[in-house]
Amino acid sequence: VVASSSAGASSLPLGSPSSNSVATLGTAGGRDRVPELVNLPWKEIPGQSSCKADWEKDWERRGVRAALTGATPRGEALAQKDIEVEFGEGDVSYKVVIHNAPQYHLMRHWLCGDDLNFARSIHRSAAIKPQGGKSRAGFFESHDHRFWLKVITKSQELKSLTSQADAFFWYADKVLFDKLPSVLTQVVGLFTVSVTNSKSKASGKPKTFIVQRNLRLNLQNRPHWLFDLKGVGKSRRVCATDAGAGGHDSVTQGVAANDAEEGSDDDDRSPREQGLKGKNKRDIVFWDQNFREWAGGKPLCLASHDLKYLEAAVWNDTHFLTAKTLVDYSFFVVAVFPEVRGTPTDPWVSAATPGTLSVGIIDYLRQYKTAEYFEQKAKALKGPEQPTVIHPKDYAARFRSAMGTFFVADAPSEAQGAC
Numbered sequence: 491v492v493a494s495s496s497a498g499a500s501s502l503p504l505g506s507p508s509s510n511s512v513a514t515l516g517t518a519g520g521r522d523r524v525p526e527l528v529n530l531p532w533k534e535i536p537g538q539s540s541c542k543a544d545w546e547k548d549w550e551r552r553g554v555r556a557a558l559t560g561a562t563p564r565g566e567a568l569a570q571k572d573i574e575v576e577f578g579e580g581d582v583s584y585k586v587v588i589h590n591a592p593q594y595h596l597m598r599h600w601l602c603g604d605d606l607n608f609a610r611s612i613h614r615s616a617a618i619k620p621q622g623g624k625s626r627a628g629f630f631e632s633h634d635h636r637f638w639l640k641v642i643t644k645s646q647e648l649k650s651l652t653s654q655a656d657a658f659f660w661y662a663d664k665v666l667f668d669k670l671p672s673v674l675t676q677v678v679g680l681f682t683v684s685v686t687n688s689k690s691k692a693s694g695k696p697k698t699f700i701v702q703r704n705l706r707l708n709l710q711n712r713p714h715w716l717f718d719l720k721g722v723g724k725s726r727r728v729c730a731t732d733a734g735a736g737g738h739d740s741v742t743q744g745v746a747a748n749d750a751e752e753g754s755d756d757d758d759r760s761p762r763e764q765g766l767k768g769k770n771k772r773d774i775v776f777w778d779q780n781f782r783e784w785a786g787g788k789p790l791c792l793a794s795h796d797l798k799y800l801e802a803a804v805w806n807d808t809h810f811l812t813a814k815t816l817v818d819y820s821f822f823v824v825a826v827f828p829e830v831r832g833t834p835t836d837p838w839v840s841a842a843t844p845g846t847l848s849v850g851i852i853d854y855l856r857q858y859k860t861a862e863y864f865e866q867k868a869k870a871l872k873g874p875e876q877p878t879v880i881h882p883k884d885y886a887a888r889f890r891s892a893m894g895t896f897f898v899a900d901a902p903s904e905a906q907g908a909c
Contacts (some may be wrong), residue, residue, distance in 0.1 A: 499630050526659045530809050533802035534716070536906045538669045550667060558596050559663045560656065561814075581689040589652060589680040591657050600666055601703065602636075610677070611636045612701065620716070620773040630699075635710050642698040647855040651680060651700070654814055661810050671802035675702045675850035704891070705848045706824050712846075715784065717823040721892030723875050727779035781823070781896065790825075790847070791900040800849075804893050807851050808886035817862065817885045818878065819854035821893060823847060857883050 579582055588594075595605060602608050615630040615637075628641035631751040642648050651658065658677070664670040667724040679701035684691045706714070720726065776784070792800065804821075806819070811819060856862070862879050867870070869877035 519693070524657050526813050527657060527810065528662060530692045530813060532664070532670060532809070535669070535671055535799060535802060538671075540786055541669065542667075546667070554596055555663060555667050558593055558659050558666075560659070581687055583688060584700060585684040585686075587682040588750045590655050590659075593655070594679050597662060597666075597676065601676065601678055607635075607739045610634075612639065612679075615639055618773060620775045628697075631704060634706055635704055635756050638704050639699045642855075646857055646859075648698050650814075650816065650855040650857055651677065657810075657814055661893045669805055671799050672807055673800065673803040673821075674849050674854065675692070675705065675852050677702055688864050704851070705822055705850050707848075709824050709826055709846065709848055712826050714824050714826045716773065717777070717781045717784075717825065718824060718852075719778050719781060719821040719892065719896065720779050720818075720878060721821075721889040722878055724779045725875055726777045726878070728774065728776050744880070778892070784825075785896075789896055789898040790845075792847075792897050793900050797897060797899050800893070800897060804851075804890055808889055811851075812882045812886045815858045815881050815882050816854050816856060817858045817880070818856040819851050819889075820850065821889070823849050858885075 571590070571592055573588040575586045575588065598605055598608050602611075611632040611634050614633040616633065618629050618631050620629060620847040629641050630641075631637070632639070661672075661674070662676060665672045665674075665676075677700050680698070681701070682696050682698045684693070684696040706716075741776075811817075824847065826846040856879075858879070858881065866877050866880050876888070880888070
């Protein structure tokens with residue numbers, strides 16, 4: 491989802507019914523596969539579900555939807571279908587397991603064009619090392635910047651995707667065919683790769699990759715900031731070489747300080763411009779408190795229709811993730827400032843050209859189990875601030891509440907001077 495933004499004053503709590511209708515949605519067939527999801531209070535945008543292109547209607551008539559959800563005997567047979575591909579080059583042999591191949595095949599055709607374009611994108615990928623994360627997972631970006639590839643290092647994450655595949659595809663069906671609002675960053679491929687060297691008899695540990703669309707696509711060459719938001723308090727903050735004493739410049743000053751230490755050759759540029767360049771260069775991902783400081787303690791204003799969609803999307807996504815007992819997910823934000831005469835400005839200053847946000851919910855595969863419960867209890871003993879990982883219902887409620895303070899309705903034109 492990409493939305494225009496400015497900064498704002500008035501608050502509209504995210505997760506309240508607002509003007510969005512609340513509906514109980516079923517699936518065209520396959521209702522019995524995920525009964526715990528069917529009767530959740532999903533939110534729709536009035537009239538949006540009827541806005542379907544001719545090709546979408548044709549796909550539904552041809553049974554594509556039934557194949558995605560396993561609502562027919564054919565779909566049932568395909569539901570757990572994995573494909574194994576083996577090939578070699580010299581002394582090295584490769585084995586690739588394509589998990590849930592038919593379903594991801596359909597999703598790629600919908601979201602990415604087709605499998606040929608997808609293969610052309612990911613056949614060359616470069617490792618990236620975003621700073622600010624804790625997962626220590628390996629990340630790659632396709633050479634054309636269209637996709638992110640993440641190495642799944644925990645077996646539980648793979649189990650979340652495979653054992654609950656019915657639920658994920660059911661939800662994807664609602665988003666794609668029924669236009670259910672969502673900002674969940676959909677997985678468009680799940681692969682396990684094994685490499686064996688026949689000469690040395692060496693065999694590396696199989697690696698499993700998930701592939702998702704790159705939220706930075708089309709913003710790659712514009713000065714921007716990256717934020718990973720979980721709805722946690724002041725303790726969740728990235729310190730980039732002492733990010734300043736506070737205020738909206740602290741993020742930029744911290745990055746500019748890093749550049750100065752490394753002998754940046756852009757000393758004739760302003761500190762903000764140096765910070766912009768340095769930040770993009772090292773892909774620093776900032777956290778909740780950094781976001782608050784960057785925005786000067788103010789929420790960002792979204793156009794009314796964008797906010798309504800975001801409200802409904804966060805509501806739906808958090809209800810889905812709660813139903814599957816998933817926690818520790820993040821709201822990823824790529825933020826581009828408004829521009830006045832081509833110069834970056836403070837985010838709350840009115841501008842002829844609005845800023846741009848590209849957003850999505852990521853890292854949603856952690857199951858809340860016994861280990862997470864005891865981790866929550868242990869961290870609660872260390873201080874008054876609530877731990878990051880808490881019960882799924884509480885996590886979702888906190889997440890929605892925080893999003894309601896980060897993003898608000900655009901102020902009326904006569905009051906924009908307060909923004």
